[in-house]
Amino acid sequence: MNIQTKPPLTLAEQALVDGFAERLKDLPGSAAVSDLRDRLIGELKDHGLPTRRIESWHYTDFRVLLKSVPEGGNDAVRLIEPLVPEAIRLVAGADAGDLPAGLKVSDYADALRDGRVTTQMEPRGADDAIGRISGAFVSCGLGLDLAAGTALEHPVELQVAHGGGHTHQRFPVRIGANAAATVIERHTNRGSDPAFVTSVTDLVVGNDANLTWIIVQTQGGADTHLSQINVTLEENARLTLYVVNAGGKLVREEIHVVAKGEGADLQLRGVNLLDGDSHTDVTLTLGHDVPNTTSTETFRNVVFDRARGVFQGQIRVAQDAQKTDARMASNTLLLSDDGEFSTKPELEIFADDVQCAHGATVADIDDVHLFYLMSRGIPEPQARGLLVKAFVNEIVEELEDEPLVEALHDVIETWLERHG
């Protein structure tokens, strides 16, 4: 007979459990939602946070890395300057104002109160720590519904600008058939207290819809940011997904995409700017479930100081998903001997007529490039700055939308200035 002893809860795990008990009375939700929250926190207590023994968390030993969980936090509405001037700003709990025709916005807190979201709140599986914490703690969010055939002229910006402490939001989004839009999802700490943030987006891109979705994460240097975007691509749906990480102490960003309709296409681009003693993990699972779907995934990572980065990219090609074309690359500029970046590509291909490729590179700044710039009188720090910017801007410029490109350049520039 085996006696299994559960390890005692870590300080952070205990703080999560205690924080839940404290916050429970203020969390909105029907009886069913409350039951679900209780169950999820119970599971968290039983299983603890994931450790490196769990395959999908192997490079991010979350139980060890999460040292503390802050108390407090509020859902106070903060509107900040949008990244793109004309953007339609949306903030959970705030009046959305006049919306363009075809765009419906709902308050996720209402959905929690009437209990229709319990299925959505279920974690993806036993190892889904983000889904579990989010399901237990989620307090608000926004639902977006873009009617079929609607093309939005200006981007929508979902703002999660908090002031530290707990923030847990969810965003169910449906982009109707033939609709076209750009959505910016922004996470930033505008206070001085450390934050603990979860954000889960459930996105469905309808037939022939064309969506650009941009996630800009600029949390504070002591913050924990856990996010998940779960995407379903229907027939001929096109999604351009950009992920920019330029902040946070402990970051895990999960991207789960299923290409469910023929002709679906995903263009995923990521820029990870890492410094200090931060840990940033981008984990992708991508299912090419049907024939004739395509995707490319390119990440550019810049590592300063003692920062550590992880990219896990899993591509599954189902047995009948013939003619799949998927190309994945992770390129890292490692600017410090103490920095680290781990890339784990994982291709699971069950079909026989597909094209799948993956590649990873790690390099320092090219000496010849540096010499050339300096030989024109550009001092070394500026020359290095130009080269680092060039490395990541190549990805950003693929967007071919000038205001957006400029906005992302600014985010990158602001971050890089710390290293000038």
Add this chain to the structure above:
Amino acid sequence: MLEIRNLHARIADTDTEIIRGLDLTVKAGEVAAIMGPNGSGKSTLSYILAGREDYEVTEGDILYNGESILEMDVAERAASGIFLAFQYPVEIPGVATMQFLKVALNEQRKARGEGELSTPDFIRKVREAAGELKIDPDMLKRPVNVGFSGGEKKRAEILQMALLEPKLCVLDETDSGLDIDALRIVADGVNALRSPDRAMVVITHYQRLLEHIVPDTVHVLYRGQVVKSGDKSIALELEENGYADIIDAAA
């Protein structure tokens, strides 16, 4: 303006000595041609003048306007007026050409205590210089040297030289890879920059370039030393007889 005294240099962290006691003096206003067979140390000399760290000076000195530049880094030398036109200009993806030119120009001005150029002034200056070198404005929209043909790259080097207005120009095999029309454009660009207070060191294999950029002096480099100096007639002599005679005489 430039005085190289008994210069010895090797590839850093090796015993491979490439420059072995080189002496050379170039006065303000002078165009000095450096010729020599493959492996004589011509390109190495240009890199050492620019300050590339792959080479290590073990003996001797390089004086520029009377002061040693050996302790100056690459950017400091450039800001002080030394310019190297590369034999193989470097492609830098992601760095926009205009941004690169602007940063370079303004950093040099800053280093000399001059104010930054306004954007309209800068653009006007680039347009003018580019026009004279028959550089397609679309080229300037591309990243530095990316997708440029061999001839375009060389013209872009001369464009940078014209904009930065250096005092000592080192041209490393600027004629290589150029067709005759491109050679003429490049040579015209260089000649336009000849001036009494500017010196030029023109490194080349062939007499051909020197028909277009007529040198005041010619120096033959062999095994890391200047083995013969004189006027432009040396270049003609080399064209006819090759290096063998001069090398034999020096040996």
